[in-house]
Amino acid sequence: MTQLRAVKGMNDVLPDQIGRWHRIERTFARTMSLHGFREVRTPFLEPTPLFVRTVGETTDIVEKEMYTFEHHGESLTLRPEGTAGAARAYVEHNVHAAEPMTRWWYAGPMFRAERPQRGRYRQFYQLGAEVFGDEGPGCEAEVIDLLLRFLQDLSIPGVRVVINSLGGGATRLRYRQALVEHLTPLLDSLSHDSQRRLRTNPLRILDSKDERDQTAALGAPTIDAFLDDGDRAHFESLRKYLDALGTTYTVEKRLVRGLDYYTRTLFEITGAQEKLGAGSTLVGGGRYDSMVADLGGPQVPAFGFAAGIERLLIASEFEVASNVIDALVAPLGSEAATVGLGLARDLRREGIRCEVDTRGKSLRSQLRRADALGARIVLIVGDKEIAEGVVQVKDLDAHSEERMPITQAVRVVIDRCVAASRNVDSRPSADFARNS
């Protein structure tokens, strides 16, 4: 029979890798909670018009990267990003009526039919957050600062922050006009895609990775000259906040990013080029003050970001403990297996991760398994031990072995495994317990 394989660009995450995923997800949840953000979960599938209206009809995402299909006459799309769904939920549940400011975070898979390469997949995971109801630059600086702390907690080297302002709608229109005037004489030198973009979405040309487009854009006017007084004051104020927080950043006047919904502040955080190559952007975000109203809600300003977990994994240098259990209960014989199951239950109640192997294997084979799972202690239960009401406690780290009553053995395991904070990374609430 032919073997079935995963869809191209969609990856399995096997248990050997999951410890690093957990560390990132927990660190993020904790960071967001420290800033008063709460988690929101929205569907993976949304009506297609949601993305067409927010991300923009003439963006790469909508033009060629969405997984879209018809179901019972309705066009549905696997979400390519998280902001549109969050804004839809915000409007749909009338959240603005219940609270003047809303802070949400999310985590989950996104889907884009891109050409798969290192750090770029067709199903990938994002961590993101949105602030609704705060139009000022203070929350923008807070969020950028929060992200730097988060990336630092993950030991990510070479982090750089780039910011820009796109201004409001009127600014964008005037800039668009100037850009078209600059690029029209250069039409023939543009890539095929960008020749089309010149008519549909000229700002996109600045985001092109094609060298011909980048050359043509070199002498183009930059948006800063077109900002109005309000845009300018907003951007200046953001810079003051960032300076006060001691944040190092660069203003990049050509930064536009791939989604149409942004207004005013835009930012990106990149990691070390050597590790990430072309996909060095770890986090992208910005302000989108008209999306809520565009989706039929009231005029509520918003600001948010998204980070790709796979890229954080590539960029980060932290390690997690790889052991699966703390103790292995090794029964020798079927009566011993019964005692072993009870003993393992007692240990788990005390927070000791353990496995009991009731397959009737030899002691040698069970010791091999203990080693493979990274157990520190092996509790050997044989007929003789049962008759005497004891177990043999073999400490693989200390190379020691003693016989003792079961209750005492439980205490010994707790002392050696929990008190020593062994395997702290794989415990469900480990990061929280350690950091709080």
Ligand code: ATP
């Ligand atoms: P890029 O310029 O690298 O294509 P983007 O501008 O499309 O990124 P956003 O849509 O803003 O990225 O998404 C935010 C973050 O999500 C990116 O910075 C990146 O970390 C991650 N990301 C985006 N697309 C992918 C993908 N196809 N595979 C893995 N991660 C991705």
Ligand code: MG
């Ligand atoms: Mg992209």
